[in-house]
Amino acid sequence: MKDRHPRRRWNLAxxxxxxxxxxxxxxEVEALSREEVREYFSTPDPFDIEYPEDVEPDGAVVSLGxxxxxxxxLSYNETQSCATCHNPDHGFSDGxxxxxxxxxxxxSRNTPHLYNLxxxxxxxxxxxxxxxxxxxxxxxxAEGEMNLPLDTLLxxxxxxxxxxxxxxxxxxxxxxxxxxxxxxIASFERSIVVDDTPFDRYLRGDENAISAASKRGMALFVxxxxxxxxxxxxxxxxxxxxxxGVTLTDGGRGSVVGDDTLTGAFKVPGLRNILYSSPYMHDxxxxxxxEVVRFYNQGGRHKEVANELIHPLKLTxxxxxxxxxxxxxxxxxxxxxxxxxxxxxxxxxxxxxx
Amino acid sequence: MKKTYSALLFxxxxxxxxxxxxVTGVFTFPERKPxxxxxxxxxxxxxxxxxxxxxxxKNKAFSKRIVTAKTGCEVTFLNSDEMQHNIFALxxxxxxxxxxxxLPPGKTSSAIVEWAEGEVVRLGCKIHPKMRSYIxxxxxxxxxxxxxxxxxxxxxxxxxxxxxxxxxxKVWFPKMDPIELTLEMNRDQSIDVTRxxxxxxxxxxxx
Numbered sequence: 001m002k003d004r005h006p007r008r009r010w011n012l013a014x015x016x017x018x019x020x021x022x023x024x025x026x027x028e029v030e031a032l033s034r035e036e037v038r039e040y041f042s043t044p045d046p047f048d049i050e051y052p053e054d055v056e057p058d059g060a061v062v063s064l065g066x067x068x069x070x071x072x073x074l075s076y077n078e079t080q081s082c083a084t085c086h087n088p089d090h091g092f093s094d095g096x097x098x099x100x101x102x103x104x105x106x107x108s109r110n111t112p113h114l115y116n117l118x119x120x121x122x123x124x125x126x127x128x129x130x131x132x133x134x135x136x137x138x139x140x141x142a143e144g145e146m147n148l149p150l151d152t153l154l155x156x157x158x159x160x161x162x163x164x165x166x167x168x169x170x171x172x173x174x175x176x177x178x179x180x181x182x183x184x185i186a187s188f189e190r191s192i193v194v195d196d197t198p199f200d201r202y203l204r205g206d207e208n209a210i211s212a213a214s215k216r217g218m219a220l221f222v223x224x225x226x227x228x229x230x231x232x233x234x235x236x237x238x239x240x241x242x243x244x245g246v247t248l249t250d251g252g253r254g255s256v257v258g259d260d261t262l263t264g265a266f267k268v269p270g271l272r273n274i275l276y277s278s279p280y281m282h283d284x285x286x287x288x289x290x291e292v293v294r295f296y297n298q299g300g301r302h303k304e305v306a307n308e309l310i311h312p313l314k315l316t317x318x319x320x321x322x323x324x325x326x327x328x329x330x331x332x333x334x335x336x337x338x339x340x341x342x343x344x345x346x347x348x349x350x351x352x353x354x
Numbered sequence: 355m356k357k358t359y360s361a362l363l364f365x366x367x368x369x370x371x372x373x374x375x376x377v378t379g380v381f382t383f384p385e386r387k388p389x390x391x392x393x394x395x396x397x398x399x400x401x402x403x404x405x406x407x408x409x410x411x412k413n414k415a416f417s418k419r420i421v422t423a424k425t426g427c428e429v430t431f432l433n434s435d436e437m438q439h440n441i442f443a444l445x446x447x448x449x450x451x452x453x454x455x456x457l458p459p460g461k462t463s464s465a466i467v468e469w470a471e472g473e474v475v476r477l478g479c480k481i482h483p484k485m486r487s488y489i490x491x492x493x494x495x496x497x498x499x500x501x502x503x504x505x506x507x508x509x510x511x512x513x514x515x516x517x518x519x520x521x522x523x524k525v526w527f528p529k530m531d532p533i534e535l536t537l538e539m540n541r542d543q544s545i546d547v548t549r550x551x552x553x554x555x556x557x558x559x560x561x
Contacts, residue, residue: 047386054386054529054549121483229437238414240482257480261440261456265481309437 029216029223029319040222043200044234049118049190052133057187060170065188067166068181070339073156075102075146082139082185085111088336091276092192097284101144108250110284113277115334116235116270118190125266125282127241128256132186137178150178157181192334194272199329210329216319217326225296225313225323236271236330244310245300246281264305275331293323375517376561377537379498380510381547383555387502388527388547390419392490393511394497395520396472406467409477409487411435411457416477416487419501424493427467433457439485441465444478467491474526488528496520516561525557537561 032040051057068074069082085099086092092114098106109125117123122130129135139145140153148156157163157176164174171180201209210218221227232238241253243264254263266282280286286295297313297320300306315323381391407421408430414437423429431454433439441454443465450469457463469475471491479485498511518539525533531548539561547555 127483238482239484240414241480253480259440259455259480261438262480307438 029219029322031215032219032222036222037203037218040228040232041199041203041218042234043195043203044116044119044193046118046193048234050121051190052131052183057183057190058170060166061184061187062191063188064166064170065184065186066336067163067339068185069188071341073160074140074148074153076148076152077102080146082136083338085139085145086114088334088338091115091273091278093277095278097279101142102147103144105144107144109282110279112267112269113273114189114192115194115273116192118193119233119235120237120270121239122267126251126253126256127267132189133179133182136182136185136189153181154178194332194334197272197330197332199326200332202329211325213322213325214329215326217322217324217329220315220319220323221326224319225293225315226309227296227323229309230268231271237268240268241265242268242307242309243305244296245302245304245306246285247283248302248305250282252282265307271327271330273331273334275328289324289327290320293320375515377496377513377516377523377559378510378561379512379557379559380508381500381502381555381557382508383502383547386554387507387509388530388554389486390488390502390527391500391509391530392420392422392474392488392492392497392526393500393513394422394492394494394524394526395513395516395522396492396494396524397520397522398494398496406430407489408432409489411439411441411479411485414482414485416485418487418499420474420488420490420499422490422492422494422497422499423467425467425469425471425491428464429467429489430462430464431457432462433459435459438481440480441477442480443475444486445475447473447475450475465489474528476528490526523559530554533557535559 049056069086072078072081072084074081075084080102085094087094093111097110098108099111100106112125117132120132122128123132123135124138129138137150140148141150154176163176167176167180168174170184198209199214221231230238230240230242241262243252243262243266246266247264250266251263253265253267254260274280275289278287278289280289280292281295286292293315295301296310297315299312300310303310379393406427406429407418407423409421410417410432412434414435421429431441436459438459439457441457441463443450443452445451447469450473452465454463454465467489469491471493474488474490474492477485477487477489496513496516498513500509500511502509521537523533523535523537525535527547529549531550533545533547535543535545537543537559542558542560544556544558546553547557
């Protein structure tokens with residue numbers, strides 16, 4: 001149909017275009033005030049770490065833990081270390097949906113990142129370990145993972161002269177015990193701290209540390225998207241367990257605590273450096289943060305099992321991008337100098353494999 | 355005469371800072387503080403709180419850091435939060451293995467205090483493992499709960515109208531060594547707050 005009033009249409013366009021741009025430029029999402037930002041967000045405080053026995057570990061214990069963390073001696077066939085799946089170059093995960101165990105078989109859950117575990121309270125996706133020290137030994141002995149019986153682990157470490165020196169430096173004598181191995185690895189893991197992201201610099205007052213999109217995303221995170229209901233606190237997790245409708249086949253937290261109401265519930269992961277540890281969710285089924293936001297926007301995948309916190313969010317495309325931008329402001333490259341084990345470990349030593 | 359009246363008025367107007375029978379104290383912690391402290395007189399003869407304690411949940415936290423109750427009490431749990439909670443006894447104390455279960459927003463539930471007198475049971479939430487509170491089976495009318503929240507202190511408390519014959523005061527904290535102390539009249543007493551014999555702070559107490 002021919003436009004009978006082309007000039008009027010142009011006039012209308014000229015009126016609405018700036019309005020539309022204005023909404024976007026200045027935000028249909030109202031930015032949080034400084035007071036609101038301070039109310040909702042903070043940088044993790046080392047004082048809040050609850051160390052076992054309330055004692056911060058000695059540097060030598062952390063160094064020993066780092067040696068152990070990167071040592072392939074800790075897997076039965078000496079092909080894997082903790083860092084194989086918790087690879088610092090992949091956000092302390094490995095980029096795979098399911099990591100492969102020492103025997104080449106895929107595990108059943110995605111490998112979680114290790115950032116800021118110092119403030120965590122329960123470990124594994126289902127929280128079955130209540131201390132990082134206990135957790136650290138579990139993948140070593142798990143048949144599907146590193147597959148190394150713990151008595152064999154002790155034999156191996158006791159047979160390495162370099163560990164005698166490291167244990168002595170860390171603990172005062174060279175005795176190698178499981179408690180000390182767990183303590184050392186946990187102490188190293190607690191040292192993996194992300195607390196100086198662009199977002200943290202914004203919290204300290206640098207208005208230009210994060211983009212306008214990230215600021216809008218921050219407001220959505222608190223408001224319309226309600227992410228903060230679970231991803232709150234300095235590490236963007238309340239360490240809680242929820243069934244968010246990812247899968248129907250994994251008992252999760254419910255199997256651990258023997259409570260059907262928590263079937264399919266998994267731990268809320270912290271979001272610091274989350275950009276680096278894709279894929280996401282306990283089953284690694286979402287490849288990008290954008291997919292994650294879209295997952296929540298549609299109210300989960302299996303709505304029939306998702307809990308009351310999960311419902312369609314009605315986010316616009318711009319809002320989805322703003323949220324992803326905010327998540328991108330929570331990142332701080334974290335580099336680790338790997339110990340050099342080339343000359344200290346015997347490679348697939350037959351005595352180790354007996 | 356005028357001076358006498360003035361002195362009398364002055365005395366009446368001045369707040370009585372230390373009533374007879376009051377026990378006052380202050381905790382000081384230079385660095386790490388405990389989560390909570392319960393200060394109580396354990397030898398209160400046969401009496402206890404008339405009402406059993408209740409505990410609410412809001413903003414993913416329990417409303418009190420510790421509640422006192424006595425054997426047979428039914429402690430009530432409310433959920434004023436906008437999300438579900440799932441309370442259970444996280445404790446090695448025998449006879450304290452209760453599990454309240456799922457508590458949707460707006461609902462209430464309860465648990466009976468059936469464990470030994472003097473024992474304190476930790477509560478947790480299966481959904482939110484950072485939540486914690488305690489129920490103390492302490493049947494005493496004379497107690498104070500000191501929550502070491504936010505501020506740097508000092509953290510003071512008053513237990514009012516304590517009968518003179520009660521002089522054995524006890525202090526319980528999570529993770530810290532318990533304190534037992536014989537109070538003396540009109541004397542400042544100071545005692546270290548320790549954990550495994552290492553000093554973390556000080557309690558100064560007076561009656």
